[in-house]
Amino acid sequence: MSTPPDMQSAARHFFASSTFAVAGASSVPSKFGYICFRWFQDHNLATVPLNPTTSSITVAQKTYSTVPTNSKLKDPKSTGLNIITPPFVTxxxxxxxxxxxxxxxWLQPGSFGDEELEFAIREFPGxxxxxxxxxxxxxxxxxVLVDGETYMSGRDKKL
Structure with missing residues (x-):
């Protein structure tokens, strides 16, 4: 990578999505897939869980149907994908x-290595x-748990 990517701009672009998918979403409250999915729900963002191993997840006593793959998203061109999976799955x-x-x-910490991050930056420019x-x-x-609110609300101008 010759020029470092502008992550602030990419974060704003991510939050301009009308829908969000959380890959690795889980019903287990101690897992980051649960915590991140709940974060999107708590911020009133349209969110779908992406998980190929189960047909639904339950978060905060509400059950959500999952989609097994990106190809099953209703409108991928309007979707921001938050990824919380091991690098080989990512x-x-x-x-x-x-x-x-x-x-x-948005690649969550721990979900990627150098190759996955470089692929994401190259294939999803900006x-x-x-x-x-x-x-x-x-x-x-x-x-997203630390930086998301700043960039979703446009308050990054204060940085």
Whole structure:
């Protein structure tokens, strides 16, 4: 990568999506897939859980039907994909997201290695969030739980 990506702009682009999918969404309250899915719900954002291993998840006593793959999203071109999976799963999710036409991706800390991040930045130009580039407030790098509210609300002008 010759020029570092502008993650602040990519985060704003991600939150301009009309729908969000959480890959790795879970019914287990201690898992980040649960915590991230609930974060989107708590912020009143239209969110669908993406999980190929179960037909539904339950979060905060409400059950949500899952979609198994990016190709099953209702409108991928309007969807921001938040990824909370192991790197080897993330690699496949990114390829599927690209093929399905997903609008933007946010790679949560721990969900990627160098190859996955480089692929996301290359294949989703200006629309891939992840890593430690300027703008994150968290010690683990760009995380929707730490950085999301700032960029979803446009309050990043104060940074």
């Amino acid at each position: 690699a496949q999710l990114l390829r599927e997201a690209k093929a399905a036409g997903v609008r933007a991706v 629309a891939a969030v992840g890593g430690f580039a300027k703008g994150t407030r968290g010690g683990e790098g760009w995380c």
